[in-house]
Amino acid sequence: MKGLLWLVRKQLAHHRVRSALLAACLGLVLFIPLRGTWLVQRYDHDLRARAATTPLVLGQPGNRFDLCLGTLFFRQARLRPMPWSAASEWTDRRDMVAVPMHLGHHVQGAPLVGVTPEYFERRGLQLAAGQWPLRPGEIVLGATFAQELQARVGGIVRSDPAFGFGLDGPASQELRITGILKRAFAPDDRAALGSLSTTWLLDGHLHGHDSAQDLRAQQPDLVLAESGDQVLLSGAVVPDQEAQRDLKRLHLHGSNEALPISAILIWPDDEMVRTIAQTEVNAEGTWHMLRPAQVIDDLMAQTLRLKTLIDRLVWVLGLGMACLFAVISLQSAQLRAAELITLRRMGAPPGYAARLIGLEVLAVALSAGGLAAAAAWCASRALPNLVHVL
Amino acid sequence: MLRNLVLPGWCWILGTLMIACGGQTPTPTEASEPVKLEGPVLASTWPLASLASAVLGPHQPVRCLVPAGEDPAFWQPSDEDLAAALQAPGVLLNGAQFEPWASTANLPSSRTIRTGRAFRSQWIDETSGATHSHGAQGAHSHKGFDPHYWMDPLLALEQARAIQSAALGLGWIDGGIATTQFAELETRLQELDALWVEIATELGSQTVWANHGTYTYPARRHGLRLAVVDIDPDKSWTQEAEIQWAKLETKPRYFLFEDQPSIALQSTLHRKGLQPIVLRPAEAPIDGYSSALDVWREDLRAFRNLLQSPSND
Structure with a gap:
């Protein structure tokens, strides 16, 4: 056996380029399903973990994936706004905790x-x-975002303009960082x-500017009309951009x-409250209430169907690769016929040549597996979490 | 013989153990320990703090955010106050924009109780927004809804009901204590309402002047004829007041003030035969009183006594 292994090592070392190429090709075929499975498992885990900690989400009827992924993962989703008055019905209830949320603004690219x-x-x-x-x-800034920004408590960051570089939208605002969160291993890490x-300040609903009396005295051209104690100011009045200072x-x-608010996250006291609330809201129809866990189940079912299809394609590719590998091995055996005959004449036992070739194939396959595993591990470190990317 | 005794013996032992392990359930009549809150319940005004103290009883701390001498409509909370609001078991607000800071402060919505919301349909819409001033807060005008609904004891009772409902829902008190405390408060507020009834009866169809729109809610309930004449109690008689006075054929006899008018104003009022009556809304704590309810009762009793005194005829 020792001699056999020595011969395998010598053979692979002698044809090192061919062996390496074979191992790399086979490794690549193994890497794709391996990495795909890890990636999907992690995606599945992260999505489900977040969904499991959010029993209900209430929002405008529409795309449930948008509502769910927007509120849970702060994904860019154009959720139709709800009025604040809709929130009080839920925040006043004592059998649940309702958290209204407003999405759609960004600071230095982060939600x-x-x-x-x-x-x-x-x-x-x-x-x-x-x-x-x-x-x-x-x-307050999430831990990862704060690290990327090298932000500190008391620092100032400017919000991203709500309407790009449009001049008619509300101006961006200076925002004061009052705190930095501990790492939560959740989307909050990458958000403000x-x-x-x-957020109403960034929308422009809440703003500060000189009083109408001051404007009337100092810049009368900005006063468009007056009636009794009503003053109509021009749209040219520039609102404060450092609103929090005054x-x-x-x-x-x-x-x-x-x-406006984008949605309401709801934590009911128990399962009965959750079921009744969801049934009533969805039957009434003005708003849509969904269980994120169910939405994520549906989303993952779609994802897994796609992954199964890709896996099958990879298996076909793998089969093709295996055939190619077999052809290469047989060709190699034919080329080495003289060498194998010499071995038999030197007294090698019957089946020795077959074991030698088998061990060579096994060594290449193991190397390919190792390469695939190493590449998958490196990729898991280097590639971003799908939850943040997709 | 011995085998026959084993089963009943085990049953007896098990039964004894079950009783010893506390199979008894507490009866409703048993006194329960008061719930221990982690911090005080915060109230934006003194009337709310007083109502909350009455509802929650002596064991639960209640803190009035606005300090003595401040006007809640102008007062701004410090960072410490807002940080305390985040940790507090509850934050009681009057509503109707009486606490402008609350519309922008980051308050926990599930623990913020807007005590006037339940009777919103009864709010009085102040369509006229004449600019005026009183105290050191500068000129302002009132538009939107009149927030002084606690001046009507029966609406104050509704606010107390909202506090009680939140207290039970959020677990600040237990049901037994809540019922007892609320019954006591209801009696006190009904006493105040009875005083208003007596005052309204004594006044009959007389018009009463008031320096601020603070009394519109009790006036509406009891049919008082109230005319608001903006005069700062700290200042003197104004030209606008003089014009209004001159226009009247039947002069009013009583002028309601939120605070003691200045000496100069008092002497002008006396010359005109106008009796200044102080009915304090007690929006912020007042030295010497433990509850706004005591202030209201004292003022209403004094007014009622004045109206019923023989010298008043």
Whole structure:
């Protein structure tokens, strides 16, 4: 046996380029399903873990995947807004905790999510430094985002313009970082979180500017009309862009009740409350209430169907590769016929040549497996989490 | 013989153990331990803090956010106050924009109780927004809804009901204590309402002047004829007031003030035969009183006594 292994080693070393190429080709064929399985397993785990900690989501009727992935993973989704008045029906209930949230804004490319303080409690988020946001214009940063930004407590970041470079949209705002969260291994790590009033500030619903009296005295061209104690100001009035520095100037136009929110996350006290709430809401039809776990099940079922198809294709590819490998091995055996005859004449026992070739094939296959596993491990370190990318 | 005794013996032992392990359930009549809250319940105004203290009883701490001498409509909470609100078991708000800071502060929505919401249909819409001033807060105008509904004891009772409902729902008190405490508070508020009834009866069809729209809710309930004449109690008689006074054929006899008017104003009022009456809304804590309910009762009793005194005829 020792002699056999020595001969295998010598043979592979002698044809090192051919052996390496064979191992790499086979490794690649093994790598794809291996990596695919790991990737899907991790995706599945991460999605389900997040969904499992969010019993219900309420939003406008529409694409349930958008609603679910938007509210749970802060995915860019154009969710139709709900009025704030719709939230009070849920936040006032004592048999559940409802967390209204407002999505759609960004800070330095990361999502800025407006939530009520219960969000931090329900998600178990903790501060690594600083304090929770208390007023409009204050935010806390997730651990990964803070690290990428090299942000510190007390620092200022500017929000991304809500409408790109359009001049007619609300101006971007300076936002004060009041705290940095501990790593939660969740989408919150890559986000900025603030109060709902912060997102309303970025929407332009809440803003600060000089008083109408001051504008009338100093820039009368900005006053379009006056009637009694009503003053109509021009759209050219520039609102404060550092609103949090002078909160007394902040004011809302219109009714508080009409302010927009994207969705409401709901944590009911028990299963009965959850079932009744979901049934009533969906039967009534104005809003749509869904269980994220069910939506993720459906999403994963789709993903797994696709993965099964890809796996089958990979197996066909693998079969082709195996055939090619067999042909190469047979050709190699034919080329080595003289060598194998010499071995038999030298007294090698019957079947020695077959074992030699078999061991060579096994060695290449094992090397390919090792390469595939190593490549899959490296890829898992290097490639981003699918939950953040997809 | 011995075998026959084994089974009943085991049954007896098991039965004894079950009883010893606490098979008994507490009866409703048993006194329960008061619930221990982690921190005080926060109230945005003194009336709310007083109602909450009455509802929750002496064991549950309640903290009035607005300090003595401040006007809740202008007061701004500090970072410490807002941080305390995040940790508090509950935050009680009056609503109707009486706490403008609350519309932008990051408050926990599930523990924030807007005590006036349940009777929103009864809110009075202040369509006129004349600019005026009182105290050191500068000029302002009122538009939207009148937030002084606690001045009507029966609406204050509704606010207390909202507090009680939240207290039970959020587990601040147990049901037995809640019922007892609420019954006591209801009696006190009905006493205040009875005082308003007596005052309204004594006044009859007389018009009463008020320096602020604070009394519109009890006036509406009891049919008081109230005219609001904006005069800052700290300042003197105004030209606008003089014009209004001159226009009247039947002069009013009583002028309601939120606070004691200045000496100069008092002397003007006396010259005109106007009796200043102080009915304090007690929006912020007042030294010497433990509850806003005591302030309201004292003021209403004084007014009622004045109206019923023989010298008043």
